[in-house]
Amino acid sequence: MDHYKTLGLSCDATKEEIKVAFRRCAFEFHPDRHTHSTDSARELAVSQFKKASEAYGVLIDDSKRAGYDRIRSGGGFRGVSRGPYSNYNNYGYSAGTGAGAGAVPGYRTSAGIQWDVMFRYMTSxxxxxxxxxxxxxxxxxxxxxxxxxxxxxxxxxxxxxxxxxxxxxxxxxxxxxx
The missing domain is CATH 1.20.5 (Single alpha-helices involved in coiled-coils or other helix-helix interfaces)
Known part of the structure; x- marks a missing residue:
């Protein structure tokens, strides 16, 4: 999912432009505005609202936005392979150096282990x-x-x-x- 396309912005958008674009999307897709719509239209609006909220959360925060831009440009992180969960919850982390300490949460290390998922499960x-x-x-x-x-x-x-x-x-x- 491209957060910039979701909000209808260019990559060099300012924080003010991000806020305005999010307000526009929120106004258009907010679930309360679609209470009398058909089920499919309501589900589509809820889905678009969630996407816009996620995009806003990432793009408004400078560190998350920098991490997202790095991932989006294909730079990734040094020494860490990209796994199926690579676009979630890992914005703003510094580059990892491989397995063990320093690995970026949400990424599989060279051994294929997602340490953050394992740690969350073991502490549950x-x-x-x-x-x-x-x-x-x-x-x-x-x-x-x-x-x-x-x-x-x-x-x-x-x-x-x-x-x-x-x-x-x-x-x-x-x-x-x-």
């Missing part, structure tokens, strides 16, 4: 709950295994499991013969 409540449940399951399994083994050794001292199964089979066959 869902991840913490998954770790808790996995550790509870693992501890429960270990507890059952050791408890079962201890109980077996207490009740069947000196016998192996195979010996116990043989004696059970022997007792069953003796009962069947009677």
């Amino acid at each position: 409540r869902r991840f913490a709950l998954n770790v808790f449940y996995a550790s509870a399951f693992l501890c429960g399994t270990i507890l059952i295994e050791t408890t079962g083994k201890s109980l077996w050794e207490m009740n069947n001292s000196g016998k192996s499991f195979e010996d116990a199964m043989e004696s059970i089979e022997t007792v069953k066959s003796q009962k069947d013969d009677q």
Whole structure:
């Protein structure tokens, strides 16, 4: 999506021109103005309003605009490959130098890992709950295994499991013969 085309501006537009263009788009596409329109017209207006809002948010902020212009011109960032999420949430960051520290959020590093996405997931409540449940399951399994083994050794001292199964089979066959 080209933010300049969305607002109908040239690349050298001033902040005042950006504000005027956004107000024009907001006035034309604001969802409140399309409450009585058809569903398709209302969806189109909402979509255009969101695009205009995003474009305004990027172009009005000098650092985001500089990052956007750098990406738009094809310069990209040194040492970082562009991934499918390269146009989102990474305006205004300095150039990365590869994997690890300094990598630009939203970009895949040379290893193909999106570190910002991984960090957000690992610090989420869902991840913490998954770790808790996995550790509870693992501890429960270990507890059952050791408890079962201890109980077996207490009740069947000196016998192996195979010996116990043989004696059970022997007792069953003796009962069947009677």
